[in-house]
Amino acid sequence: RKEVEQDPGPFNVPEGATVAFNCTYSNSASQSFFWYRQDCRKEPKLLMSVYSSGNEDGRFTAQLNRASQYISLLIRDSKLSDSATYLCVVNRGSSYKLIFGSGTRLLVRP
Amino acid sequence: DAGVTQSPTHLIKTRGQQVTLRCSPKSGHDTVSWYQQALGQGPQFIFQYYEEEERQRGNFPDRFSGHQFPNYSSELNVNALLLGDSALYLCASSLVALAGDQETQYFGPGTRLLVL
Numbered sequence: 001r002k003e004v005e006q007d008p009g010p011f012n013v014p015e016g017a018t019v020a021f022n023c024t025y026s027n028s029a030s031q032s033f034f035w036y037r038q039d040c041r042k043e044p045k046l047l048m049s050v051y052s053s054g055n056e057d058g059r060f061t062a063q064l065n066r067a068s069q070y071i072s073l074l075i076r077d078s079k080l081s082d083s084a085t086y087l088c089v090v091n092r093g094s095s096y097k098l099i100f101g102s103g104t105r106l107l108v109r110p
Numbered sequence: 111d112a113g114v115t116q117s118p119t120h121l122i123k124t125r126g127q128q129v130t131l132r133c134s135p136k137s138g139h140d141t142v143s144w145y146q147q148a149l150g151q152g153p154q155f156i157f158q159y160y161e162e163e164e165r166q167r168g169n170f171p172d173r174f175s176g177h178q179f180p181n182y183s184s185e186l187n188v189n190a191l192l193l194g195d196s197a198l199y200l201c202a203s204s205l206v207a208l209a210g211d212q213e214t215q216y217f218g219p220g221t222r223l224l225v226l
Contacts, residue, residue: 043218046215046216049214089152096165097166098145098155
C-alpha cells in the first residue's frame, strides 16, 4: 500500500465548476502537508501548504483531518488554466523527504 | 531572482553507461534534494544534501550517488544505467528550517533521462 493515496482521475469538469480532490496518508507521524500542482512535462510547483485549521488561498481551500488521516483540496470557479495534475504531499517531522501521491489529473473544459 | 536550474534538460544514454546531472539551487537556499519521477507516478525521494553531506537517503541503490559543492550546487550520478532508470530527475532546493518550522522545497525543471 502506498503511503499517500490519491484518486488518479481524470476529473473532467466545465469551467466555473467546483471540484474537490481527496488524499489519504497512512503514516500517523506525518506532520507537514502540501498540495503541489504539476503541468504536463513540467516540474511540480507548490500550490499551498495545508494547516490543521484549514486554509484558503483565493479559489483554493485545503483541509486536513488528522484523525482520519485525510487531506482535501477544493477548487471553486474552475478555470481552463487549472487543468493540471494535483499532487498530495506529506512530510514526517523526523524526515526531510517529501512523500508524494501519484497525483489527480484535472481537465477543465470550456 | 533565479529559481532552481538543472542541466542538461534531456539526455539519452545506453544501458551500462554512467550519467551526471547538475543542479543549482534557488538563490539563498542551502539544501538540495533529488527526486526521480517515473511516468504517471509522483516523484520519489533519492537523497538530500546539506553542508556538503548526504543528510538523508531514500530507497535507491548505491548506483545513485551525489555531491554538494561549497556553493550549494549539486550533482547526481547514476552508474551502470538500467532501462528502468528512464525518468524525469528533479532537483529541489530549500533553506534549512529552524526547529518546528516547515522546510518548503522548490523544484527545478528537471532532466529527462532516457536509457536505451
